[in-house]
Amino acid sequence: MAVVGTGKMGADHVRRLHGVISGARVTAVVDIEADRAKSVADAIDGCTAYTEPAAAMAAEDVDAVLIASPGPAHEAALIEALGRDLPVLCEKPMTPDAASALRILEAEQRHGRRRIQVGFMRRYDAEYVKLKRLLDSGELGRALMLHQRHRNLTMPPGFTDAMLITSSVAHEVDATRWLLDQEITAITVHKPAPTSHAPAGMNDPQFVVIETSAGALADVEIFGHCGYGYQVQAEAVCERGTARIGDEPGPRVSADGRWGSRVPPDYVERFEDAYDREVQAWVDATRRGETTGPGAWDGYAAAAVCEAGVVSQREGGRIEVELIERPAFYA
Numbered sequence: 001m002a003v004v005g006t007g008k009m010g011a012d013h014v015r016r017l018h019g020v021i022s023g024a025r026v027t028a029v030v031d032i033e034a035d036r037a038k039s040v041a042d043a044i045d046g047c048t049a050y051t052e053p054a055a056a057m058a059a060e061d062v063d064a065v066l067i068a069s070p071g072p073a074h075e076a077a078l079i080e081a082l083g084r085d086l087p088v089l090c091e092k093p094m095t096p097d098a099a100s101a102l103r104i105l106e107a108e109q110r111h112g113r114r115r116i117q118v119g120f121m122r123r124y125d126a127e128y129v130k131l132k133r134l135l136d137s138g139e140l141g142r143a144l145m146l147h148q149r150h151r152n153l154t155m156p157p158g159f160t161d162a163m164l165i166t167s168s169v170a171h172e173v174d175a176t177r178w179l180l181d182q183e184i185t186a187i188t189v190h191k192p193a194p195t196s197h198a199p200a201g202m203n204d205p206q207f208v209v210i211e212t213s214a215g216a217l218a219d220v221e222i223f224g225h226c227g228y229g230y231q232v233q234a235e236a237v238c239e240r241g242t243a244r245i246g247d248e249p250g251p252r253v254s255a256d257g258r259w260g261s262r263v264p265p266d267y268v269e270r271f272e273d274a275y276d277r278e279v280q281a282w283v284d285a286t287r288r289g290e291t292t293g294p295g296a297w298d299g300y301a302a303a304a305v306c307e308a309g310v311v312s313q314r315e316g317g318r319i320e321v322e323l324i325e326r327p328a329f330y331a
C-alpha cells in the first residue's frame, strides 16, 4: 500500500503498518518534500519514495492508500484514489470545507461503491467504544447532554483559530454524532479571555455549544495551549445516570511521595491503541473487499458543522447547520 504524507501522522502510520499491523505492506510513500519521503522509504525493504501521489497510486504493488497529507491536499488524492478504485483511509478532516466534502460524496456515489474511510480514530478508542455501548444499551436512559474537554499541551506553529474548530473540535463533532446517533443542527462558539501562553492574536481556549437533531446539547472546551499535557475527556449525562471517560489514561503510581497518573504529551501516545485498531480494522476490511467505519458521509457532516463553527467563531452567535439529505447510498 501507499502512504501519502510522511509528516508526524504519516510517519507514525508507516511505523504502525510496518511493525504493528498484520496483512499490509508499505511499498510506496509520498511527500512533496522528497528528502522526507526518502528517509521514511529507506527504512523499509521494498518501499519506493515518490513526490506525486498519482505516481505512487499508479504503482503495480499499490492496492490501497492511507492519506496523511494536510487537509487541503486530501480532495485531489481522494479523487485520484477513487479513479483507480483504491480503498482509502483518509486522515481527518476528509476535506477542509463542506463544498469540497460534497464533491467527494458525489464522486464516491458516481464511482458506485464505498471506498473511503475517514480517520476519526476515537471510534476505535477502548473507552469511547465502551461509552458508545453503554449509551446504546439504554441502561442509563436517553442522553441529555455531553460535556467534552479537549486539551493540547501546545499547538504547532501556524495553527489558527479556525483550525481549533476544523482540526481539533472536528473530533468532538464526530464523537457527538456517533455517540448520540444524531446529526448536529446548530453550533455556537464562545471565546473567553485568552491564555497568555497562546500566540498573540489567537483566541485560546474556546468553548463550543452544539445542538443536535433530537434536542440534546453537547459542549466542548477546546484548549490548544493548556501547558501540562494532552487530555481528552467526555461525560454523558443521561436520564438515569452519567458516564465519564478519559480521566485516567495511565496506571496510578505511588512513588517519591506522590500518588497519581501521568498526562500524556500528545495524541500519538494517548490514542496509540485507537490508531492501531483503526488501521487494523481498515486493513482487514480492505482484504475482505469491504469498506467499514466512519465514511465520506461522516466526513461531510463534520466538515459542514465545522464550517458553521468557523462562521460563529468569526461573526459571533448561533449558526444553523445545513446538511443535504443523506443519500440512500450512505444509509
Ligand SMILES: NC(=O)C1=CN([C@@H]2O[C@H](COP(=O)(O)OP(=O)(O)OC[C@H]3O[C@@H](n4cnc5c(N)ncnc54)[C@H](O)[C@@H]3O)[C@@H](O)[C@H]2O)C=CC1
Pocket (backbone or CB within 6 Å): 004, 005, 006, 007, 008, 009, 010, 030, 031, 032, 033, 036, 051, 053, 068, 069, 070, 071, 073, 091, 092, 093, 119, 120, 121, 167, 267, 271
Ligand atoms: N487523527 C488524528 O488524531 C490526527 C490527524 N491528523 C491529520 O493528519 C494529517 C497530517 O497531519 P500531520 O502529520 O500532523 O501534518 P505534518 O505537517 O506533520 O505532515 C504533513 C506532510 O504532508 C506533506 N505534504 C503536503 N502536501 C502534500 C501533498 N500534496 N502530497 C503529499 N504530501 C504532502 C508535507 O510535506 C508533510 O510532510 C492532517 O490531515 C491532520 O489533520 C493530525 C494529527 C492527529
Ligand SMILES: O=C1[C@@H](O)[C@H](O)[C@@H](O)[C@H](O)[C@H]1O
Pocket (backbone or CB within 6 Å): 152, 167, 168, 171, 267
Ligand atoms: O487531530 C488532531 C490534531 O490535528 C489536532 O490539532 C489535535 O487537537 C487533536 O487532538 C488531534 O487528534
